[in-house]
Amino acid sequence: MIPRALLGFYLLAFFTFLFGPLLVMGVSAFNTPSYPQAWPLEGFTLDWFARLFEDDSLMYGLRNSLLIGVLVSALSVLFGLAGALVMTQVYARARGLYYLVVVAPVLTPGVIIGISTVIFWKDVTAWTGLKPLFTGFFLTVLGQSSFIASYCMLIFLSRLQRYDRTQEEAALDLGASRTQVFFDILLPFLRPAAFSAAVIAFLSSFENYNTTTFAILADKTLTTVLAGRVRQGMTPAISALAVLIVAITIVAAGAYEIANARRRQPRVE
Amino acid sequence: MNHTIDFILLGPPAIALVFWLASMIERRRSGSAEAGFFARNGGAISAFLLIAVGFWALALIVWPQLYMVEYSFHPKLPPSARFGPKDYYTLANYRYFLFGSPDDTSHWNDTHLHAFWTTIGVSVIITILNFAVCYPLAYFMAQVARPGTVRRLMLLLIIPYWLNEILRAFAFRVLFGTGGVLNAALIGAGLIHEPIDFIGDDVALYAGLTYAYVLIMMFPLYNALESLDRNQIEAARDLGAPWWRIHLDVVLPHAKPGIASGATLVFMLCAGALAAPLVLGGPKTLWFTPIVYDRFFQAFNWPQGAAYALVLLAACMAFVTLIMRLFKVSLSEIAR
Numbered sequence: 001m002i003p004r005a006l007l008g009f010y011l012l013a014f015f016t017f018l019f020g021p022l023l024v025m026g027v028s029a030f031n032t033p034s035y036p037q038a039w040p041l042e043g044f045t046l047d048w049f050a051r052l053f054e055d056d057s058l059m060y061g062l063r064n065s066l067l068i069g070v071l072v073s074a075l076s077v078l079f080g081l082a083g084a085l086v087m088t089q090v091y092a093r094a095r096g097l098y099y100l101v102v103v104a105p106v107l108t109p110g111v112i113i114g115i116s117t118v119i120f121w122k123d124v125t126a127w128t129g130l131k132p133l134f135t136g137f138f139l140t141v142l143g144q145s146s147f148i149a150s151y152c153m154l155i156f157l158s159r160l161q162r163y164d165r166t167q168e169e170a171a172l173d174l175g176a177s178r179t180q181v182f183f184d185i186l187l188p189f190l191r192p193a194a195f196s197a198a199v200i201a202f203l204s205s206f207e208n209y210n211t212t213t214f215a216i217l218a219d220k221t222l223t224t225v226l227a228g229r230v231r232q233g234m235t236p237a238i239s240a241l242a243v244l245i246v247a248i249t250i251v252a253a254g255a256y257e258i259a260n261a262r263r264r265q266p267r268v269e
Numbered sequence: 270m271n272h273t274i275d276f277i278l279l280g281p282p283a284i285a286l287v288f289w290l291a292s293m294i295e296r297r298r299s300g301s302a303e304a305g306f307f308a309r310n311g312g313a314i315s316a317f318l319l320i321a322v323g324f325w326a327l328a329l330i331v332w333p334q335l336y337m338v339e340y341s342f343h344p345k346l347p348p349s350a351r352f353g354p355k356d357y358y359t360l361a362n363y364r365y366f367l368f369g370s371p372d373d374t375s376h377w378n379d380t381h382l383h384a385f386w387t388t389i390g391v392s393v394i395i396t397i398l399n400f401a402v403c404y405p406l407a408y409f410m411a412q413v414a415r416p417g418t419v420r421r422l423m424l425l426l427i428i429p430y431w432l433n434e435i436l437r438a439f440a441f442r443v444l445f446g447t448g449g450v451l452n453a454a455l456i457g458a459g460l461i462h463e464p465i466d467f468i469g470d471d472v473a474l475y476a477g478l479t480y481a482y483v484l485i486m487m488f489p490l491y492n493a494l495e496s497l498d499r500n501q502i503e504a505a506r507d508l509g510a511p512w513w514r515i516h517l518d519v520v521l522p523h524a525k526p527g528i529a530s531g532a533t534l535v536f537m538l539c540a541g542a543l544a545a546p547l548v549l550g551g552p553k554t555l556w557f558t559p560i561v562y563d564r565f566f567q568a569f570n571w572p573q574g575a576a577y578a579l580v581l582l583a584a585c586m587a588f589v590t591l592i593m594r595l596f597k598v599s600l601s602e603i604a605r
Contacts, residue, residue, distance in 0.1 A: 011406070017402075022432070079322070082322045086318055097288075101331060102326060108585070111541055116336065121333075146333075149329075207433035209435060209543065210541060213562075226433070227548070230439050238436070242436045
């Protein structure tokens, strides 16, 4: 149908576009000039990596990002799970409206979610006398959870489509309580979805910038510190950070693949 | 507090309650044996579901959004004066967006309007460009390649997305800078003598935005194409259809929900992008989100910032509606 050569050329061009910029940045992390430069190579150095760990606000931002990521991931999985279960039971005439409400955050630009979170909670915390809760950390967790929970809900919903409700009825007929059915049948069935929802939630939170930059107020996360650094000036230390992140995730993904492959392999005895 | 706020806070739960009562009446009338919500889930689980969904839908989604709309019709006031005697409703923030002044309407606010339309126009172009870039690969993976190849290609596709937007934009800055690799290569090849100002000319920004959202287009497109029965393509080919007719009449119509979903998400992310314009924008760059950002952090005029954010939200909603009409798809097909 389409000539193979053309296809090969297209694939090459596509992946050059995808990896070219990253490769250039990666090389600049090991090059000596203090302006990130991939070519000409003037010498090999690991200084930029060392510089990274001396950067206190970067390390502080990293800690904050990890903590926020864990909290957002926990909250979003709970909200997403509840949202998906309610979706399967909600009054049919209200389903359209309910779907619109809980999916809207996915289609709303992140800056708007950040802005509305700050405006709303600033006044709510003032009215209710909970002023100490008006912190960047708290607002970021709330703002990010609002749309990340929607991602989680969509993941749970697609898993629930394959759920066989006759299992529930069988358990009930055999004398199980509603709570037992929930914990012994429904939750185990949803466990894989919960795992991928948690991972995706953590990653979305960790790399979020648009919502965070508004919601974080005067506090800092890794991405907001990075944005400040990049705007101030260019340094190869930022390239070094990117190299580290890619390296860590490739190792993690590889380990996960290997663990999975082991589990799949039939045991020979 | 005033009445609008009461309405915002009490309205949504009231609507939910009305639907709840309606469902109960309907169930009783039809005499259905289906268990009600509490009977079906048990007390503890019901409480969890109601509290979690209630907090998420109301306190994190509906209330903040409605509150922001209300807020955008107020003047800039210190917090203590809010809802006090000096507070009033006004269109000044929207007037400022259109005319560059809270009350004088004789001149258009060229800078902001221009930035707004540039953002919308460029986002549309980038969405189309992204589709063109992704379609061949998505088709190849969905219909032509072997499962092993698809798996490896997917892994390759995901790697750049482990990096956050700031770092991806930074990579483009390294690539496109006046002393960057691209300029060095072009000068080395003798094609140009002076470095090209890619950043000042916004080339870097547009390339970076296209790059940032490639995957967002790829996955919905791949999912839609993957469900197409290959026999349909074979049949069209056996009947003598040329390859471009096969794509136009068989493959593309089948992929419609995927295209709509990818296009909506790419447009929304592009028009709402903040990191790429901040990092890759030149001194003359016109992008709307940095202007919204400045309303908050340089002008310190929050109501005005809220108004600007709502203008952006309205544009995104208009685009989603347009796509849904154009492709005749429903919201549940777009957001998956």
